[in-house]
Amino acid sequence: MSALRVAVLGAGGRMGAAACRAVDAAPDLELVARVHRGDDLDDVLGAARPDVAVVLTVPDAAPAQVDWCVRHGVHAVVGTTGWDEARLAAVRGALGEEPRTGVLVAPNFALGAVLAMRFAAQAARFYESVEVVELHHPDKVDAPSGTAVRTARLVAEARRAAGVGPSPDATTSGLDGARGADVDGVRVHSVRLRGLVAHEEVLLGAPGEQLTIRHDSFDRESFMPGVLLGVRTVADHPGLAVGLDHLLDLDGPGPGPGRAGA
Structure with missing residues (x-):
């Protein structure tokens, strides 16, 4: 099976840099784009053709970035905060036009x-x-x-x-x-x-x-198992999910830390 193609938006930040390292180190994932502030998504992501985008930017930028991903059929794993009901409703509306795309908004990846x-x-x-x-x-x-x-x-x-x-x-x-x-x-x-x-x-x-x-x-590395779990499973859950608990079987054995952090 070919590696899942991943882009990291906000790659210049501390969380973004950690996510890049984690994706780079995962044998089943391929880091195809590091997106920095001011980069044009059409240029960078259009050329990279990612399957999943990890959005770790700022609250003012993230909604438009997630909208771009949805409109282009790119699954999104979002760690940026600031998602009130109005912004979540906008994502649901966009997903109505792309029902096979998944968006995970995670308040915390740990x-x-x-x-x-x-x-x-x-x-x-x-x-x-x-x-x-x-x-x-x-x-x-x-x-x-x-x-x-x-x-x-x-x-x-x-x-x-x-x-x-x-x-x-x-x-x-x-x-x-x-x-x-x-x-x-x-x-x-x-x-x-x-x-x-x-x-x-x-x-x-x-x-x-x-x-x-x-x-x-104590370290941003604590968030990486959750980021990788989201990247690997978001496509299996089309639509909008809020919270990493939607991807964890908290009432059963679940994937375990080995799978999440491999």
Whole structure:
């Protein structure tokens, strides 16, 4: 079987450079294009003819890049954040014209982060209180992180389904932002600190106890098994998928880290 042809958009960034190295090292993949800021997609991708594009650019650029991929039948694995419902709806609309194309939008490619989100959603219905703290390097342009937003939404959905009310909070006055952002009724707090990479804590509280679910990425290499898993499987899932959990069999044995990171 011929190698899957892969292009990396945002190849000049730290995540993009790591993705290029990971694709280059995979025997079943071929890195056919490194796309940098200002490159014309018609010129670069038109000549490279990739099967899959890994989009690791910036929120302002990514929607148009994903649209280009969909219109040209190129599957897209997207790690750029900033995907609100309006942008996702636009992708769904474009995919309506290209029903055989797959787009995966992943708030986080670290397998541990995906598991932490799942565990938090499972636990949230058993606890009266829940809040999310995300910690990243100070070069990150968005807050809260896409991972934290998705975590909060999954937690809120699980609590609504279980009939759990809002977390108790007697605050009646405070400085603006002191209680963090409100994401579907879940408070999310953002820390930006030099030396960090990507970290998240979900704090769950009940009378007399606290459960903390924490995931830490100390290096961007932690995201590469998820990137490669997305590249290898996105074509098997036409349409739009949000979250790497759609590609993991979390209720069974699953592909395992060997396949994901080979």
